[in-house]
Amino acid sequence: MTTPSLPSRLRLACDSCETTYDEWRWRCSCGAPLDFDVQPRPTPASATPADADFDYRRGLWAFDDFLPTTPQASLGEGMTPLVDAPEWEASFKLEYVFPTGSFKDRGATSTLSVALELGVDRVVEDSSGNAGAAIATYAARAGIDAEIYVPASVKPAKVRAIERAGANPVRIEGTRQDVTDACIEEVENGNAWYASHAWNPAFFAGTATFAYEVAAQRDWSVPDAVVTPLGHGTLFLGAYRGFRALYDAGWIDRMPELYGAQAAGYAPIADARHHTTDETNDVADGIQIHNPVHETEIHEALDETGGDAIALSADAVEDELDRLHRHGFYTEPTCAVAPAALRELRLAGTLSADADVVVPLTGSGLKS
DSSP states (O other), X not given: OOOOBOOGGGOEEETTTOOEESBOOSSOTTSOOEEESSOOOOSSTTOOHHHHOOXXXXXXXXXXXXXXSOOSSOSSOOOOOEEEEGGGTEXXXXXXXXXXXXXXXXXXXXXXXXXXXXXXXEEEEEOSSXXXXXXXXXHHHHTOEEEEEEETTOOHHXXXXXXXXXXXXXXXXXXXXXXXXXXXXXXXTTSSEEOOTTTOHHHHHHHTHHHHHHHHHTTSOOOSEEEEEOSSOHHHHHHHHHHHHHHHTTSSSSOOEEEEEEETTBOHHHHHHSOXXXXXXXXXXXXXXXXXXXXHHHHHHHHHHTOEEEEEOHHHHHHHHHHHHHTTOOBOXXXXXXXXXXHHHHHTXXXXXXXXXXXXXXXXXXXX
């Protein structure tokens, strides 16, 4: 599928081989993921948050100075609550109150907005559920056809969300990688635009708004640490890129430590950094990723911020999920890996008892 020549703000570049592209493509010819050549920043460069005069009624699009496009496919998403969680001695950002019940709406609104700007008429995505539901919903909002490749074992509630948005779910037998491979084959045949939460740079531009919101809700201060689930790194890297953009703009004075919570048995980042458990955690089904697309960048973000990645057992996640529900946070299982990781990080002394920590609760229990 071909798209027209890109405006300068959507021009693509490869960090690995430094090739740039004036036409949209889903990855570099060298095989590496692409990003926008120019990262949007407030103008003038001396601007401060006080100069910006944000209208938070626009949700995450209040931060459009940091975004590559305008809200052409929006459902009022963003500015999710940041609430105290005394049981965890942390603050929880309630990402599960988005229109489709997960943080993936951050990336879906920016991705489908770019697709509309480029005149795309059909998109495909591969997903274990939440990203697929988000892309399907925002494609419906945009009036764009969508086909979502999902594992054959995907939870029925997530398939219903895809179908009711008018998208076509394509069930693929085999591993999560088999699902991705089938979707990429469709893209490579030129039949659709890849609205991928793992590959599309517009998706990461959207998830970066998580960091802008956290900083704004804290009066432009940053926490000591942020702990997120970590599969492909969609939210983890969004947080890193967002805080990095704020730091580069001079809006914050430091970067928080970033920690990634992985499911045991699907923990390539944690495995590469230290020994992890040999068991397999199939409870956190949303992050069962063996080969993250942005693995190198994830390690760089961990190193730069002084963070780490840890693997969580099924028992730890189930216990944390019960604890969340008992305290009024009705989330899905994958979401529980981050607060479970926080508990282990505190027990290990990696994070002190008085460390100021923000944890996103990423997906609604209504979809589990």
